[in-house]
Amino acid sequence: MKIYLEVGSFLKRYTSEQESLEIDVSGDKTAAEVVLSVGVPEEEIGFIAVNGQKVDPDYVLKENDIIRVYPLIVGG
Amino acid sequence: MIYEKYIRVLYLDLTTKKIRIENREDLYSYLGGVGVASKLLEENLKPELDPMDPQQPVIFAIGAASTIFPVITKTVAMFWSPLTGELGESYAGGRMAMTLFLAGYDAIVITGSSDKPTYIAISRNNVEFKDARALWGLSCDEVGRVVREREPGGGKRSIIRIGPAGENLVNYACVCVDTYRHFGRLGLGAVLGSKKLKAISIVGDRDLPIKNFKEYFKVYQELYNRVTDTSIMSKYHDAGTPINIEPLNAAGGLPTKNLKQSVFEHGDKISGETFAHKNLVRKMACTGCPVGCIHIGQFRREFDKGHEYEAVSVSYDYELIFALGSFLGIKSSDEVLQLIEVVENLGLDAMSTGVVLGWATEALAKNLITLEQTLVPLAFGNTKDYITAIEYIACKKNEFYSILAQGAEKASDVYGGKDFAMTFGKNEMPGYHTGYGAVIGATVGARHSHLCNGGYSIDQSMKEFDKEKLVEKLFKEEKERCMLNSLIICLFARKVYDRETILAALNSIGYELTNEDLDAIGERIYKTKLRIKKMMGYDSKNVRFPKRVFETPSMSGQLDEKVAYELLDMYNKKVEEMMAKENA
Numbered sequence: 001m002k003i004y005l006e007v008g009s010f011l012k013r014y015t016s017e018q019e020s021l022e023i024d025v026s027g028d029k030t031a032a033e034v035v036l037s038v039g040v041p042e043e044e045i046g047f048i049a050v051n052g053q054k055v056d057p058d059y060v061l062k063e064n065d066i067i068r069v070y071p072l073i074v075g076g
Numbered sequence: 077m078i079y080e081k082y083i084r085v086l087y088l089d090l091t092t093k094k095i096r097i098e099n100r101e102d103l104y105s106y107l108g109g110v111g112v113a114s115k116l117l118e119e120n121l122k123p124e125l126d127p128m129d130p131q132q133p134v135i136f137a138i139g140a141a142s143t144i145f146p147v148i149t150k151t152v153a154m155f156w157s158p159l160t161g162e163l164g165e166s167y168a169g170g171r172m173a174m175t176l177f178l179a180g181y182d183a184i185v186i187t188g189s190s191d192k193p194t195y196i197a198i199s200r201n202n203v204e205f206k207d208a209r210a211l212w213g214l215s216c217d218e219v220g221r222v223v224r225e226r227e228p229g230g231g232k233r234s235i236i237r238i239g240p241a242g243e244n245l246v247n248y249a250c251v252c253v254d255t256y257r258h259f260g261r262l263g264l265g266a267v268l269g270s271k272k273l274k275a276i277s278i279v280g281d282r283d284l285p286i287k288n289f290k291e292y293f294k295v296y297q298e299l300y301n302r303v304t305d306t307s308i309m310s311k312y313h314d315a316g317t318p319i320n321i322e323p324l325n326a327a328g329g330l331p332t333k334n335l336k337q338s339v340f341e342h343g344d345k346i347s348g349e350t351f352a353h354k355n356l357v358r359k360m361a362c363t364g365c366p367v368g369c370i371h372i373g374q375f376r377r378e379f380d381k382g383h384e385y386e387a388v389s390v391s392y393d394y395e396l397i398f399a400l401g402s403f404l405g406i407k408s409s410d411e412v413l414q415l416i417e418v419v420e421n422l423g424l425d426a427m428s429t430g431v432v433l434g435w436a437t438e439a440l441a442k443n444l445i446t447l448e449q450t451l452v453p454l455a456f457g458n459t460k461d462y463i464t465a466i467e468y469i470a471c472k473k474n475e476f477y478s479i480l481a482q483g484a485e486k487a488s489d490v491y492g493g494k495d496f497a498m499t500f501g502k503n504e505m506p507g508y509h510t511g512y513g514a515v516i517g518a519t520v521g522a523r524h525s526h527l528c529n530g531g532y533s534i535d536q537s538m539k540e541f542d543k544e545k546l547v548e549k550l551f552k553e554e555k556e557r558c559m560l561n562s563l564i565i566c567l568f569a570r571k572v573y574d575r576e577t578i579l580a581a582l583n584s585i586g587y588e589l590t591n592e593d594l595d596a597i598g599e600r601i602y603k604t605k606l607r608i609k610k611m612m613g614y615d616s617k618n619v620r621f622p623k624r625v626f627e628t629p630s631m632s633g634q635l636d637e638k639v640a641y642e643l644l645d646m647y648n649k650k651v652e653e654m655m656a657k658e659n660a
Contacts, residue, residue: 009319009349010311044307046323046536054327070323073510073536074311075394076527076567 001025001063005034010071014039025061032057035069046072078144079287079586083112083182088196088203090271091130091188095203097181106604107597108140110165111562112183113154114604120185123611127156128245128270130189137183139564142173142364144286145296145581146303147569149173149362151253152561157262157523159247159428159483160502162612163605164262165523167564169362169370170254171234178232178280188271195237195275197227200282208274215239215421216252219275229279237275238265239423241470245269246481248428248504252420256360256370256391260425261525262503288584295577295584302572304366312369312568313359317394318348320507321402329510329532329631332402333456334434335498335624338509338631342407346397351409357389362566369568375413390416398507399430404437405456418463422470428483429469431504433462435484439493449476495623500524508532509625511632512541512643517550519619520647522605527567529553535632543639547646558605559598603658606651616648 005021012019015038023034031048047054049068050061061067077084083103087096106112113135120133135154142148151172157164176184179200193208211219216239223235234254242249242265249265250258259265268274286292303309311319324330325343332340344350355373362370373392376385390413400406400415419426437454439445447453451468452461465477472478479490484504488497498505500515501524508514510532517531518524526532529550538546557567563582565573573581575591582589626637 009322009347010314013310013314041307044311047327049326068326070326071311071319073320073323073329073508073532074568075317075320075532076530076570 001061003034003061003064004066005038006066006068007038007040008068008070011040011044011069014041014044028060030057031055031059031061031067034061034067040069044071046070077180077182078284083108084180085116085183085185086181086198086203087185087187089188090186090190090194090205090273093205105597106601107559107562108142108182109137109562109564110152110154110558111597111601111604113137113152113165114601114608116183116185117154118604118608118611120187121156121608121611123613127158127161127612128267130271131187132156132267134186134264134267134271135183136172136176136186138173138176138181139562140587141563141565141581141585143177144585146299147309147365147367147566147572148563149364149566150564151176152564153251153259153264155262155264155267156612158245158266159263160524162614163523163609164264164267165605166259166261166264167527167561168236168251168253168257168259169365169566170257171363172236172253172278173564174363175232175234175278175280178282178284179278180280180282186271186273190272193272193274195223195277196273197277197279199229199279208272211274212243213240216423217255217421220252220255223275223277227277227279229277229281232279232281234278234280235275237423238268238273239421239470241423241481242266242269243274244470244472244481246424246470246472247483247486248425248432248481249423250425252423256372257362258425261427262523263425265423287586291584295580299572299577299581300366303569308571309367309569313367315348315352316369316371318351318371318392318397320394321347321397322349324508324510324631325402327631328629329508330402331398331498331505331507331509333405334403334438334496335505335509335628336438338628340402340405342405343402345407346401346409346412348394351392351397355392355409355413365566367568373409373413375410377414388413388417390420392416395507396426399427399504400462403430403434403507404462406459406462407457411459414459415462415466418466422466424466424470427506428504429466431498432469432480432484432487433465435487435493435497436465436480438496439487439491442493444492445476449474494620498622498624500621501619506532508535509628509630511535511630512635512640513538513546513550514630515621515625515635515640516546516643516647519621519644520550520616520651521554522602522609527557529557530567541632543643543646547643547650550647551650555595555598555602557598558601559594562597562601599654603655606655616644616651619644
């Protein structure tokens with residue numbers, strides 16, 4: 001099935017500056033598995049949203065889901 | 077002082093114009109930075125007098141490893157805050173720590189008050205009190221330019237100064253350090269203003285050979301590589317802290333329109349990416365830092381008819397974008413920069429200014445105050461009127477603005493609207509509506525800052541909300557940061573400087589410290605701060621939470637007022653237990 005991954009701001013460095021990726025996944029895959037599979041390190045992930053809603057990392061993806069991965073909140 | 081078992085303190089009395097230098101062996105166990113500054117504040121404070129009485133001290137101190145290792149770049153200032161009426165503690169980068177270190181001073185204690193505007197020129201072998209009457213009234217930018225022209229030492233010099241807001245004793249006036257850095261919070265600018273101290277120039281030109289260079293360089297190189305070759309610090313250089321706008325807004329943690337909302341419908345227009353694309357022109361670093369997290373943005377200003385424009389450069393960070401952006405409903409990066417420029421030049425803390433104006437905007441809409449008082453129709457998103465209002469705060473234009481100049485807590489005491497006066501411990505809130513960690517952390521933090529214990533970060537990392545764990549983490553982090561700030565490590569680099577690294581660094585330059593020593597130092601400093609707060613009349617049982625915190629959903633969902641007070645009690649008990657052991 002096809003899912004879509006959007007990567008913003010700082011995290012683009014892990015996807016060769018691509019902000020939007022179309023990904024074929026087979027079987028049950030979680031949102032976190034897909035994000036990690038494109039090279040975004042776990043320690044840089046703030047949270048993941050699917051179709052505009054914040055989800056748990058172990059959310060199981062469905063056809064045409066749009067994942068967006070957000071960076072950690074940073075500061076002192 | 078490096079390789080010595082003492083802390084070298086420069087005492088300056090503005091009333092008598094006398095100076096003295098002491099090598100204080102008894103302060104050595106406080107390591108440096110906030111440890112030494114706390115102790116010096118405690119022993120010089122006059123609790124029976126007003127916070128802005130001329131006799132009250134202002135302390136500046138550098139850390140035990142300042143400028144010797146990468147990203148250890150800051151100076152701490154400690155004072156009696158006119159804003160909160162208790163502990164004042166603020167940090168600034170720039171060149172100040174480097175110049176103090178190379179001028180040969182670990183700390184400066186300033187007491188007294190000058191009878192006329194003065195600036196102080198400090199160098200390795202000399203201290204001069206100079207006439208600043210011609211500088212009084214100048215903006216932070218202008219006074220910096222004049223002192224640069226007058227004083228020698230370019231490149232090895234730091235110039236700190238106040239603007240008109242400090243002169244006029246606005247309770248949240250800041251101190252500008254080397255143009256782009258600040259002692260921003262809690263009103264140090266007003267304290268210097270009360271002493272008629274317009275600026276300090278410090279030249280540090282000492283040559284200081286490193287002993288045991290091989291061991292030192294090994295540690296230095298490892299640190300340098302971690303800072304520059306890994307991703308730990310790169311986000312701070314990349315788009316910088318403004319990247320927070322995007323995740324906070326998406327997760328519902330971005331304080332917007334006086335926290336009536338935690339999501340800003342125009343968040344994308346003031347995001348880190350937007351600033352980077354539209355405004356970013358330069359990145360800079362504090363001396364001794366290979367990261368370069370200072371982001372300089374530019375906006376275009378028409379200064380005359382006939383298409384006459386100038387490019388105006390100001391530094392921007394997340395907290396400024398929150399306070400003068402989302403919190404005021406400002407929906408373009410150019411307008412945020414315009415507001416930053418005004419607070420910069422007048423010498424105001426951007427965070428308090430934005431939050432105070434948020435309260436005033438809502439108070440006007442609710443008819444608690446009138447247009448006759450505000451003089452301009454304050455409304456969310458209206459940059460032009462906010463600029464005028466900021467100018468009115470700095471000059472205390474009328475009675476209303478004189479009260480607004482005392483902060484949101486005071487303004488709501490006088491005019492009402494306490495439920496939406498967004499302060500924690502009387503300090504205007506930081507830009508994180510992330511959950512209980514942020515709320516309790518800022519409330520119990522020694523200086524009521526998000527930087528005391530990183531509560532927002534705990535909210536982010538906690539998988540499941542657990543009261544005991546949250547309180548324990550806040551308490552532990554508060555003490556840990558006391559230790560980190562005795563060095564003074566930039567808190568952006570706290571993941572680089574783990575305990576093992578800190579010990580390797582310090583021991584390579586002659587300290588003989590263990591992990592247990594670092595624990596003890598952190599706790600010793602925290603206790604000192606708590607004693608000072610008590611001397612200043614602070615009682616943790618008297619703090620309040622603004623109701624708005626519980627009305628607007630946070631990043632962690634809706635917060636419950638009862639739970640917040642329960643957490644506060646739990647934290648207070650931990651503090652009482654720690655202090656009881658000390659007194660036993």
